[in-house]
Amino acid sequence: MFKQLAALPFALALAFGLAAPAAAVELDNLSAAERAAFRAEVRAYLLENPQVLMEAIAVLEQQQAEAEVTRDAQSVAANADALFASAFDVVLGNPEGDITIVEFMDYRCGFCRRAHPEVMDLINFDGNIRLIVKEFPILGEQSMLASRFAIATRIAHGDAAYFAVHDALMTMRGDVAIPALEALAASLGIDAAAIVAAMDDPLVQTTIDTNYALGQRLEITGTPSFVFGDQMVRGYVPLDGMQQIVAMLREGDN
The missing domain is CATH 3.40.30.10 (Glutaredoxin)
Structure with missing residues (x-):
């Protein structure tokens, strides 16, 4: 879930009007006021669009399942x-x-x-x-x-x-x-x-x-x-x- 939600800060940063390179940096580089506003916007976005969380979880579970299948196949071949x-x-x-x-x-x-x-x-x-x-x-x-x-x-x-x-x-x-x-x-x-x-x-x-x-x-x-x-x-x-x-x-x- 956390990996999928990592895409949200980038999208919301663009909504704030931040430049793409700035959006890619760590949130620690934002000022305290910018960080507080950013977090408030993330919270508001998720409250208005809770389906995003379920979509992110579904994507992550699918990725994990595919990775496990690949890992298992490699392990079976090795043994x-x-x-x-x-x-x-x-x-x-x-x-x-x-x-x-x-x-x-x-x-x-x-x-x-x-x-x-x-x-x-x-x-x-x-x-x-x-x-x-x-x-x-x-x-x-x-x-x-x-x-x-x-x-x-x-x-x-x-x-x-x-x-x-x-x-x-x-x-x-x-x-x-x-x-x-x-x-x-x-x-x-x-x-x-x-x-x-x-x-x-x-x-x-x-x-x-x-x-x-x-x-x-x-x-x-x-x-x-x-x-x-x-x-x-x-x-x-x-x-x-x-x-x-x-x-x-x-x-x-x-």
């Missing part, structure tokens, strides 16, 4: 290997899909839970999307425990078992604790003892730390956060919104 080609991540959907989506998620995040079935629907309905899951536990000890268990599942039993546990953790009720996680694995027919043993594998913490570092570089502070192609999307997006983003990405490639 492309870590985002799209990390050995630490599981790829769901179509491994050869024409659109890649990266999701930073936390099993205890309400909006991640809300987004999960819609992300799965997007993958299943579309059939040509590659989804990369980034374990990003930021909501406390239970979040960390759930992520460690999921990653250990992959180490002990492979990608298919990881996805089964990942899906179950997204709908799990109650507190996350080892007995509850063991029961969850057992309900899926997966050897829980092997998973618990694998939780001590250094690769578990390395995976999480790698995702934390990547999230910091991308300025990700909440979950869910997505990367659609070269676009960052922070927060929950409903299915139709995700479909629109995918369609726009495909249209841009044509």
Whole structure:
């Protein structure tokens, strides 16, 4: 807002009859009487034309949004290997899909839970999307425990078992604790003892730390956060919104 309002002194200075070069200088160069008159004129102008403030705010918000999109695209490009080609991540959907989506998620995040079935629907309905899951536990000890268990599942039993546990953790009720996680694995027919043993594998913490570092570089502070192609999307997006983003990405490639 302040950047946009900076144009008002220039316009009002012209209305005062000041020369253009004089209008461009700092207001401190005006005399006390000129400064007081100038401020009174600015106030009167804004009171008579309050829509100017809303127009300025709208312009500024648009500029900020465009700058953020540009910044995010540059950040995605700079971190492309870590985002799209990390050995630490599981790829769901179509491994050869024409659109890649990266999701930073936390099993205890309400909006991640809300987004999960819609992300799965997007993958299943579309059939040509590659989804990369980034374990990003930021909501406390239970979040960390759930992520460690999921990653250990992959180490002990492979990608298919990881996805089964990942899906179950997204709908799990109650507190996350080892007995509850063991029961969850057992309900899926997966050897829980092997998973618990694998939780001590250094690769578990390395995976999480790698995702934390990547999230910091991308300025990700909440979950869910997505990367659609070269676009960052922070927060929950409903299915139709995700479909629109995918369609726009495909249209841009044509």
